[in-house]
Amino acid sequence: MHLKLFVLSASSLMLWLAPLTALDKTLDIHKALQGASLTAAIACAVTAGNIARLQAEQNEIEEIKTRAITADVVDEIATSAYISQQQRQQEAEQILNPREHLERSLALTYDEDERSELSVQNQLAEPEQNGSENGESERTERIHQLQAKGWGKAKIILEIWGVTKGGSPKYKAAEAEYKRLIEGEERERER
Amino acid sequence: MRAVYLANYFVAGCIAFSLLGWIASLHPITFRAVLCLIAATAIIWCLSWLLDFSLSSALKISVRDLQAYLIAAGAMFLVGLGVYLCT
Numbered sequence: 001m002h003l004k005l006f007v008l009s010a011s012s013l014m015l016w017l018a019p020l021t022a023l024d025k026t027l028d029i030h031k032a033l034q035g036a037s038l039t040a041a042i043a044c045a046v047t048a049g050n051i052a053r054l055q056a057e058q059n060e061i062e063e064i065k066t067r068a069i070t071a072d073v074v075d076e077i078a079t080s081a082y083i084s085q086q087q088r089q090q091e092a093e094q095i096l097n098p099r100e101h102l103e104r105s106l107a108l109t110y111d112e113d114e115r116s117e118l119s120v121q122n123q124l125a126e127p128e129q130n131g132s133e134n135g136e137s138e139r140t141e142r143i144h145q146l147q148a149k150g151w152g153k154a155k156i157i158l159e160i161w162g163v164t165k166g167g168s169p170k171y172k173a174a175e176a177e178y179k180r181l182i183e184g185e186e187r188e189r190e191r
Numbered sequence: 192m193r194a195v196y197l198a199n200y201f202v203a204g205c206i207a208f209s210l211l212g213w214i215a216s217l218h219p220i221t222f223r224a225v226l227c228l229i230a231a232t233a234i235i236w237c238l239s240w241l242l243d244f245s246l247s248s249a250l251k252i253s254v255r256d257l258q259a260y261l262i263a264a265g266a267m268f269l270v271g272l273g274v275y276l277c278t
Contacts, residue, residue, distance in 0.1 A: 005195065008199075009195070009198075009199055009202075012199070012202055012203070012206065013202065016202070016205070016206045016209060016274070017274070017278075020209065020274065020275060020278040021278045025216065031213075031216075031217070034213055035210070035213055035214075038206055038209055038210040038213055039210065041206045042203050042206045042207055042210065045199050045200070045202045045203035045206060046199075046200070046203050048195075048196075048199040049196045049197075049199035049200040049203060050196075051196075052192055052193075052195040052196030052199055053196040055192045055195075055196075056192040056193045056195075056196055059192055
């Protein structure tokens, strides 16, 4: 295709310039030859131009395809890098602080359960007094410490009273005491 | 490749003006006809320069492209007739 283009371009130039310079304009036969060669030169130049235009359009399409492929590859690499960075960050968080993560998730689980049973527990709970004020203050302080850590009620009761969550009377008693201690603390603060 | 096809079309235009000169040299009547054609073309060319903005919007091309075509047409005329008259 390139050879054809080159030959047509060169022949158009030759057919244009050679007869005009070499032939005599006064002779009729030369003049006729000049006219024919000029017409042929126009045909050659237009044909060469059309071929070159088609080639240029194909080249543009190829360039667009190449750009699109490059953009796709870059986008894919960027996406995979972003995902792998997120994965690494999550893994690092899990490795660095597994205990805190576990405690938070446990506290969240207990809190959700507590909200649903809160109304029932309020009705069933009965106040129970502890004889020892020192013990109460220690427990209250311990409760605040555990609350500050983000622990839930059931977990605090398990930690301080050693009673697992459920409908047992021991748990209800422990829960009632827990509420009493917290409410007492709040009343003291209000005063 | 874009330059190659533009160059080929430019050469074709130049040869066309040379052919016009050759036609004008055949007979006094053809000479007058070609002269009239060139005069009309020159008037259109000048008007196109004056009305380039409205023409570009009518032809749906940019003003810069229209001016490039007009300059190329002028250059084709000068080169084509120049080559024919100087040889």
